[in-house]
Amino acid sequence: MPVRDTFGLVPPWAEVGLYVLFAPFAVVFVVGLWRRLSWAGLRRIVTHSSGGIAAAIGRFGRFGLLQRRVAQRPRGWPHLGIFLGFLVLLAATTIVAIDWDITRPLGFRVLIGQRYLFFESFADAFGVVFVVGLLAALIWRLVRLRSTGPDQRRIQYQFLVLICGLLYLGLTGFVLEALRFIIHPVTWAGWSFVGVRLASLLSSAGVGPIAQTTYEALWWTHAFVAFSLIASLPYTTFLHSVAAPLNLMAQPGRPQKELSTPFDxxxxxxxxxxxxxxxxxxxxxxxxxxxxxxxxxxxxxxxxxxxxxxxxxxxxxxxxxxxxxxxxxxxxxxxxxxxxxxxxxxxxxxxxxxxxxxxxxxxxxxxxxxxxxxxxxxxxxxxxxDKRQTEFLANLSRSSNAYGLPAEQRNQLAAELRSAAGSSDE
Ligand code: SF4
Ligand code: SF4
The missing domain is CATH 1.10.1060 (Fumarate Reductase Iron-sulfur Protein; Chain B, domain 2)
Incomplete structure (x- = not known):
């Protein structure tokens, strides 16, 4: 019967060791996130959200999950791939943890039989989406770095480190899966369509004798990089992955083009x-x-x-x-x-x-x-x-235009400007 053997290829102490290693990273993450979000009065934002909770969830779905504005342009597609891949792989890791640490001791397995096989295929498919999105984003960022001004360098480097960290997680995830099949071959390996092909590639490259050592080393570095990224989230540009969805949900109920007023x-x-x-x-x-x-x-x-x-x-x-x-x-x-x-x-x-x-x-x-x-x-x-700005404001308040012209002359000026622009285009 196909079943997920989560800690099967690492020493027995590694399970406890993993959680001990995670603890300080989790503390850094929670403290940092709390400080960031409480600064801005998160509770007030949520309670002032436009249209209530249903509208907030709708905005999150359309513009957060489906990334409607991001995906409007071709250069937004890698981000969509990274985002969806990340969400699915995060959910998959959570399911693995629940299966092993919560339901297994209770005598029930989530990742068993046909369910487990579908899970493996699904995770592999979104792993590919994730890695391809990251590779495209990495190339785009590297190309853009050459034309980046000094004021943007720091944030661009942060993005590059973030992309490389996530790419490491994606690629080592596949290599760990492949090594698992080399060390412990199973008849259902074909459901992990990426892992099984990588396993045959690695086997033909002669990795077999060092598969177990490599697996353990990669397993720990994979965990370390994942924990480091989690801990760095509140302190780096990675923060947008939490702040952006929250901001979408917390939109004030004001038409896009309406300007803010200082008082009612x-x-x-x-x-x-x-x-x-x-x-x-x-x-x-x-x-x-x-x-x-x-x-x-x-x-x-x-x-x-x-x-x-x-x-x-x-x-x-x-x-x-x-x-x-x-x-x-x-x-x-x-x-x-x-x-x-x-x-x-x-x-x-x-x-x-x-x-x-x-x-x-x-x-x-x-x-x-x-x-x-x-x-x-x-x-x-x-x-x-200065005097010019005073005139500008007086014109705006008197005639609703920066030149202080009456409406008929303004239309005439606009027509003259259009025809002047047309003749210069010719
Ligand atoms: S405000 Fe920031 S996130 Fe929004 S369009 Fe400008 S650079 Fe992009
Ligand atoms: S002119 Fe002002 S309002 Fe218009 S796009 Fe630029 S910053 Fe925004």
């Missing part, structure tokens, strides 16, 4: 409480949901690609702005005056057209424009604006 006038009139803060100078002045969302940023650059201010050659980069604030948040500098310290540059704030294209592009529902408006309001409230 009706509420102020009702309460008579007019002592409100209009702008922001530090991260602690921002809403807790906005602070939390920073942690979900993957530095993908989709916001930069659609930003008209960036296309016009201004210094504004929504990605760089979000990343700069994220770095401040992770360093615990939530009270730092980011305007005075030039973390958020005045010129960048004025370059933004508030078009919200970045909001529509972000795959994890971050709203870069919401980090611009509160700081820009602060500049206005603190009168840190």
């Amino acid at each position: 006038l009706r509420q102020l009139m009702e309460t008579g409480e007019f002592d409100v803060k209009v702008g922001a100078t530090s991260l602690s002045d921002l809403d807790s949901g906005l602070r939390f969302a920073l942690q979900a940023c993957t530095n993908c650059g989709r916001c930069d690609e659609v930003c008209p201010a960036m296309a016009m050659g201004t210094a504004l980069s929504p990605r760089r702005l979000v990343q700069a604030l994220r770095a401040r948040l992770l360093a615990g500098l939530t009270s730092e005056d980011v305007l005075a310290r030039n973390v958020v540059k005045h010129a960048d704030l004025w370059a933004c057209t508030t078009c919200a294209a970045c909001v529509e592009a972000c795959p994890v529902f971050i709203r870069p424009v919401d980090y611009i408006i509160p700081f820009r309001r602060q500049l206005v409230a603190g009168q840190q604006i």
